[in-house]
Amino acid sequence: MIRLWWLLLLPSCVSFEYSRQSLNEPIKPVAVSQLTEKEAGLQDCLNRLGAPNELWETPEGFAAVYGWYDQGAWNLTASANIRSVPLRFDYTSTNLDLRGVVLLFDRDAKLLRARVGRLAVITQDLRKRPVRVVSD
């Protein structure tokens, strides 16, 4: 029984954690492919996929960006003092991989094409300043 008290000291030197983070709800690729097949308009896309997370202006028109993640990560931490030298080991398996869909529209709000994949990759060429609007 007395040995159990050692358990109280354990959390100060070793901890093992599993955590999961979920943001928004995933979009099924089939829903996107159905939109591209029928050359959908903006309202069709909004009805089908809901409101995007972001809208960006593009040279051709604009882009609707959807993003989500649902991922778990392990974390192991161990620390100890050996002969007055503090030692610490920390390992996290986190790979927060934001998945997403980008719908690219022309100026008349017609869907040109869609991209599905890692958001950082599929939006790489879209992050630009908006163009100046010149009124007629």
Added chain:
Amino acid sequence: MKSLSPTRLAALFLMVLGLPACFVARQSTNEPLAMRAVSGLEPGRSTARDVVNLLGAPNDVVQLGKRTAYQYVHTIEKDTGLFLLILGFGNVDSRQDRVWLFFDENETLTHLGSTFSSHRPQYAMPWEDIHEASDNDSRDEDRREEEGLQ
């Protein structure tokens, strides 16, 4: 009084030790969006003024050529944690109500996109499925009932 066996005592000890090590937390960002209010907006008729009168100032305004788009967002996050001596489990479930409203150059509403899922986050352990269709359906139904949209 009957004394506890060492095994039971150890189990009780561990249980009591674990009790203070769990938590739940809820975070809310921005004002809630009412489904009923959004469903009252009509493309081709509603104007930017109607929208602002109904929903207040948008969270974001984006210029898309000659179009303008207003964004409204409300986020609910539910966090759950459990720590048992050296073992910890955590879960964060965050979902949003989002509305994007597109206006033409005359500030008339042309397109409307909405996602309502701020009522779906769950306090859960990380191994639980938090995107089950049956869970979502029952929560959607509760919300529609609450907002009088049956």
